Structure formats: structure tokens, C-alpha cells
Amino acid sequence: MENKIKNYDLLSKLLKKSEISQIKSQEEAMHLILEKKVVENIDQVDQSNLKLGDKISDNVARVAGSWKFIITFMIILVLWIIVNSIALFHAVDPYPYILLNLILSCVAALQAPIIMMSQNRQDAKDRIRSENDYKVNLKTELILEDLHQKMDALILNQIEQKRMLNDLEKKSKSA
Numbered sequence: 293m294e295n296k297i298k299n300y301d302l303l304s305k306l307l308k309k310s311e312i313s314q315i316k317s318q319e320e321a322m323h324l325i326l327e328k329k330v331v332e333n334i335d336q337v338d339q340s341n342l343k344l345g346d347k348i349s350d351n352v353a354r355v356a357g358s359w360k361f362i363i364t365f366m367i368i369l370v371l372w373i374i375v376n377s378i379a380l381f382h383a384v385d386p387y388p389y390i391l392l393n394l395i396l397s398c399v400a401a402l403q404a405p406i407i408m409m410s411q412n413r414q415d416a417k418d419r420i421r422s423e424n425d426y427k428v429n430l431k432t433e434l435i436l437e438d439l440h441q442k443m444d445a446l447i448l449n450q451i452e453q454k455r456m457l458n459d460l461e462k463k464s465k466s467a
Contacts, residue, residue, distance in 0.1 A: 306330055306431055322438045330427040334420050346413060353410035356403055 306325060315321045342350075355361050372392055376383040385391035 306427060322435070325431055325434055330431050331424045334417050334424070349406045349409040352403065352406045356407060
């Protein structure tokens, strides 16, 4: 059966083995491909599989990567420095702001891996999107190839009919 169906390897990327085993002709394969939806909505699939940690990492990445967060964080840093510089004798964190450095280091140490987790999930979504694009392109390529074959067959049939008409005209003129 594999010999009957062209592009068996390509079909196996679009269809399940059980579907391929039931195909008897190239035409059936093309109809099955046309009927089959090969793309998934990645955002719907992804949202249904999210764990609590995934949601938290996405939210942290969304907030930490915004201008609102950066500006707010800079204002807090400036206020911290001003308040602790003015209150030289009763400052919570006098110059050289060792407590501020500790807090900044802790924020960076926690924020970086959380953002990396979110980026890893985004990479996985991008891989799925890429696979979907590949399947759509493959399906389109197979359909176009089939259409080309059908057009070639129609053209050959038309040429044959034209030749037969010319032969009939020659016979009718000679008779």
C-alpha cells in the first residue's frame, strides 16, 4: 500500500498511522488531508495545561518586563537613598547602603530564574507554533502537488482530444 500512495512519509506527518492504513488510493489520501485540521490553537492548549508555578512565572515576567515596574523600582531606589542619606544618624541603611545591596541581590537572584522559566515556556510554545506552520505548509504543498498532477492530466487529456478532433477533421475532409 505504501507504494500506491506517493509521499507516504509526508502523509505520516499529517495523519495518524491508523488513518493511513485505511487509505486505498491517492485520491482518498488527498480527501482525508483536505478534511483534516492540522493546526492547534497553541494559546488554548497552553492555558489548559498551566500549573500554578507557570502562571506565577508568566505574571512575574509580564510585570518585571514593563516600564511601569522599572520606573516604580527606580523611584523606590531613589527614595531609599534620599531617606537614608538625610537621616545620617538614625538611618535604617546608612551609606554605603548594604541592606539595599542585599535586597537588590535577592530580587535579582529570584527574578532571573522565574523569568527564565517563563521564557522556556514561551520557547516551547514557539516550537509548537513552528510545528504547526510546518504542518500547514506541508499540507499546502501536498494539495498543490495534487492539483498540479490533476491539471497536467487535464491538459494531456485536452491535447489528446484535440489530436482526435484534428484526425476526425482530416478524415472528413478526405472523404
